[in-house]
Amino acid sequence: MTVRAVVRGVGHYLPSRVVENAEFEDKLDTSDEWIRARTGIERRHFAAEGETTSDMGAAAGRAAIADAGLTAGDIDAVIVATSTADLTFPSAATMVQAKLGISKGFAFDVQAVCAGFVFAMANANALILSGQAQRVLVIGAETFSRILDFTDRATCVLFGDGAGAVVVEAVEGAGTPEDRGILATDLNSDGSYKDLLYVDGGVSTTGTAGHLRMQGNQVFRHAVEKLAATAHTALDKAGLTSADVDWIVPHQANLRIISATAQRMQVPMERVVVTVQDHGNTSAASIPLALSVGKARGQIKQGDLIVTEAIGGGLSWGSVVLRW
Structure with a gap:
């Protein structure tokens, strides 16, 4: 028998403030029409004053654990994908662990920006396959509103805050593509593209x-090319093709990127879970948010084959193929 990391539960959290x-329009040379036409974004959520990444991550994690029919004591490990942790250290994951009352196991952060949740899922899969953990809580959580330049219309209208989470559990499978759980992963990075997407501060540079x-146009070009390629690579590893895909659940950065990637993969938009219009780009939180919303809408059902793919600063990009 083959061990698979199967999604047992899913949940999400969004701050109450809707922007x-x-x-x-009153602060920038922009308009609702301009933003919708170029990004597909209509609104986003911003965290309240004093509301942190670990607060949102804990709320999403609590929802995922409840959806799984489990308790905090059933969780062996917590992985939080984030670029906006509460503090330089300790990790947001340890804070989430404490807020959920998990007193055993281990917790750590993964930082791959918008690709963070894909990287975190690959890590959770490896931990389960190696026997290091039986149940892993994987969270994507971000407060990007705290690092936006609100004088820059090209970036500040794109991002939002929120969190999504899944519980993955070790389950025995037959070792075929029909198994439930993570069937394949593909991870990539190329640091030579750092200047295309970055934050101009940090501990060892500015201390801020x-x-x-x-550079939006360049990121768009790389995104469409690399997202379709990584999805095909992961599908090949799983012994599957685009024709087998029930749902693409992509990183929710920009509707044009989502559409162009689906077209390259020859998957119709009717089989793509889209939430960017309501959440904006929530970075590492966007895929688990979309998984949770997709399940709540009745789109994602047990047995569905799902491809998730994302690209973020680094550049870092990757994909996960899983059967729900």
Whole structure:
């Protein structure tokens, strides 16, 4: 028999403050129509004053554990994918662990920006396959509103805050593509593209958090090419093709990127879970948020074959093929 990391539960959390595109019109040379036409984004959520990444991550984690029919004591490990942790250290994951009352096992952060959740899922899969953990809580959580330059219309309208989480559990499978669970992963990075998407601050440079900077056109070009390629690579590893895919659950950065990637993969948009219009780009939180919303909508059902793919600063990109 083959051990698989199977999604047992899923959940998400969004801050109560909803920021419509119109809120930017008084402060920037932009409009609701301009933002919708170029990104597909209509609104996003911003964290309240004093609300942190670990607060949101814990709320999403609590929802995922409840959805799995488990308790905090059943969790062996916590992985939080984030670029906006509460503090330089300790990790946001240890804070989430404490807030959920998990007193055993281990917790750590993964930092691969928008690709963070994919990288975290690959790590959770490896921990389960190696026997290091039986149940892993994997969370993507971000407060990107704290690192935005609100004078830069090219970036500040794109991002939002939120968190999503899944519980993955070791389950025996037959070792075929029909198994439930993670069937294949593909991870990639190329640091020579650092200047395309980065934050201009940090502990060992400015000593400040800094602000997000992006060369949007270049990121778009790399995103479409690399996302389709990594998805095909992971499908090949799993012995599957695009024709087998029930749902693409992509990183929710930009509707044009999502559409172009689906077209390259020859998957119709009717089989793509899209939430970017309501959440904006929530970085590492976007895929688990979309998984949770997709399940709540009744789109994602047990047995469905799902491809998740994401690209972020680094550049770092990757994909996970899993059967729900």
